[in-house]
Amino acid sequence: MQLIVENLKCIRGGRRIFDNVSFKLEEGQSLVVTGRNGAGKSTLLAILSGRLKASGGTIHLSGVQDRTLPECLHLIGHKEALKAVMTARENLDFAAEILGNPALSTLEALEHVGLVHAADMPVAYLSAGQKRRVALARLLVAHRPLWLLDEPTSALDTASQKILFNMMNKHVEKGGMIMAATHQEMPLVNLRELRIERPAPQEIDSDMMAGGF
Numbered sequence: 001m002q003l004i005v006e007n008l009k010c011i012r013g014g015r016r017i018f019d020n021v022s023f024k025l026e027e028g029q030s031l032v033v034t035g036r037n038g039a040g041k042s043t044l045l046a047i048l049s050g051r052l053k054a055s056g057g058t059i060h061l062s063g064v065q066d067r068t069l070p071e072c073l074h075l076i077g078h079k080e081a082l083k084a085v086m087t088a089r090e091n092l093d094f095a096a097e098i099l100g101n102p103a104l105s106t107l108e109a110l111e112h113v114g115l116v117h118a119a120d121m122p123v124a125y126l127s128a129g130q131k132r133r134v135a136l137a138r139l140l141v142a143h144r145p146l147w148l149l150d151e152p153t154s155a156l157d158t159a160s161q162k163i164l165f166n167m168m169n170k171h172v173e174k175g176g177m178i179m180a181a182t183h184q185e186m187p188l189v190n191l192r193e194l195r196i197e198r199p200a201p202q203e204i205d206s207d208m209m210a211g212g213f
C-alpha cells in the first residue's frame with residue numbers, strides 16, 4: 001500500500017486553512033504531522049479519513065485492490081467516539097463488528113491497554129485517560145493498515161504513553177503506516193515529519209476577498 005498526497009488544499013468557513021500539502025507514505029513508515037494550533041493538522045486527518053472534503057489537490061492510494069482509503073484506516077480523533085452508557089467491552093465489540101477484518105479479541109485488546117479490570121464498566125465512569133485507552137484499543141480489534149491518530153497521547157500518563165508507542169512501533173514494524181498529529185516528541189521507528197504552515201497573511205486576505213468577505 002502506498003499513499004501519495006499532492007498539493008492538498010483546504011478552505012473551511014471561507015478561510016484557507018492550508019495549501020500545497022504534499023507527502024508520500026509507504027508501508028512501514030510513520031509520519032508525524034506538526035504545526036501551530038489551528039494550522040490544520042486535525043483537518044488534514046479528517047480529509048484523509050473521508051470526513052471532510054479537500055478543496056483541491058489529489059489523494060492517490062495504491063496496492064489495496066478495490067478498497068477505498070476510509071476502508072483502509074483507523075481514525076482516533078480528539079473525541080473518543082465512545083458511547084458513554086455502554087461498557088468498554090461493548091464499545092469495542094461494536095467497533096469490531098462494524099470495522100470487520102478481526103484482529104485481537106475485545107478482552108485481549110483491553111489487556112494490551114491495561115484495562116481488563118474495567119471491561120464491564122460503563123465508559124461514563126472511566127477517567128479521561130482510561131477513555132482514551134479504550135479508544136486506542138479499537139486499533140487492535142480490527143486490522144487496518146493506516147492509523148490516523150490525532151493527539152494520541154492526550155490524557156495519557158507516562159506508562160500509558162509507553163504502551164501506545166510500543167503499539168505504534170509494532171504496527172509500523174509489521175508494515176503498517178501511521179500519521180500522528182501531535183505537539184509532542186514521539187519515539188517511533190521510521191519516522192518523518194510533515195509540518196503544516198498557515199498560508200502567509202496576505203494570501204489569507206486575498207482568499208477572503210475572493211470569497212466575498
Ligand SMILES: Nc1ncnc2c1ncn2[C@@H]1O[C@H](COP(=O)(O)OP(=O)(O)OP(=O)(O)O)[C@@H](O)[C@H]1O
Binds near residue numbers: 044
Ligand atoms: N467546523 C469548522 N468550521 C470552520 N472552521 C473550522 C472548523 N473546525 C476547525 N476550523 C478551523 O480550521 C482551522 C484548523 O483547525 P484544526 O483543528 O485542523 O487545527 P490543528 O492544527 O489540529 O490545531 P490544534 O493544534 O489546536 O489541535 C482552525 O483555524 C479552525 O478555526
